[in-house]
Amino acid sequence: MADFTFAGKRIKSATRQQVELPAGRLPSGTQLSLAVEVLHGAEKGPVLWLSGAIHGDEIVGVEIIRRVLERLDARRLSGTIIAVPVVNVFGFVTGSRYLPGRRDLNRSFPGSVRGPLASRLARLFIDEVVDVSDIGIDFHAGSDDRTNLPQVRGNMDHAETHRLGLAFGAPLVLHSKTIKGTLRDVALKRGKTIILFEGGEPRRFSEQAVAVGVMGTLRSLEALGMGGIVGVVPDPPAKAPTLSRSTAWVRASRGGIFRLETELGSYVTKGGRVGMIADPSGRGGSEVRARSTGVVMGHSVNPLVHQGDALVHIAEFA
Ligand SMILES: [Zn+2]
Structure with a gap:
């Protein structure tokens, strides 16, 4: 299959490569970058992004993405996976939901190259990741002092989102309208299929949430016909998800x-x-x-x- 171009780098067919996306400097002068793992498959297929820690303290997705990557082999994959375990690198290093100035990245999409830091980071993510993808899974956890049942949220009136939401196999699937400025809202308007995973607490690797997130992502790869999984492919859930x-x-x-x-x-x-x-x-x-x-x-x-x-x-x- 032809090379995949990501952020100006060429990724060869059936390989995995890490690409750094520079995201700005801290006041100390330290450069922060988004570490992106790109798996470009051996066969044609969709481009799927996986994003974690858009809210910097919701780290459950970081662990889900790590475990998912451990289970994948680009040589068996049809299509391309762009995995960004930590999107809000600024909040992540300080254990905060926000960026400096208490800006919420998930209210800053689509962003702009001239706005505040959150807006610039949003723009970078849209330009380099969302616009080259077909489908996205965005991982979140409960905010503040809250914990969430592992669940999928999305616009279930959108046929592809509905199909993917059910295939993921979390115990709960929630239809929710999008809020302006969220990644989900902007991605949908750009014609992407996007589901959001929620589970566990902030600042914790809630094991139940991580396990459901990993299984769900692998099931999604199967449902999308992408394969790429090493070892046992998870079965569909024994019990159909509750739809609310x-x-x-x-x-x-x-x-x-x-x-x-x-x-x-x-x-x-x-x-x-x-x-x-x-x-x-x-x-x-x-x-x-x-x-x-x-x-x-x-x-x-x-x-x-x-x-x-x-x-x-x-x-x-x-
Ligand atoms: Zn969140």
């Missing part, structure tokens, strides 16, 4: 200490108890009840809550 089109947060009715009485993936019914909030002494307890029926797709891991804090996130059923 709306979500709702259960919020704290008072401040206090929150005790969770449910867990990720649990089925809850409207009015059912999901926890308690009380004073540290245990006095003044009040029950926390689900306001809709569905599956627990995320929850706070911080027991100290103020009135109105988001506690339990429920993926609702129609």
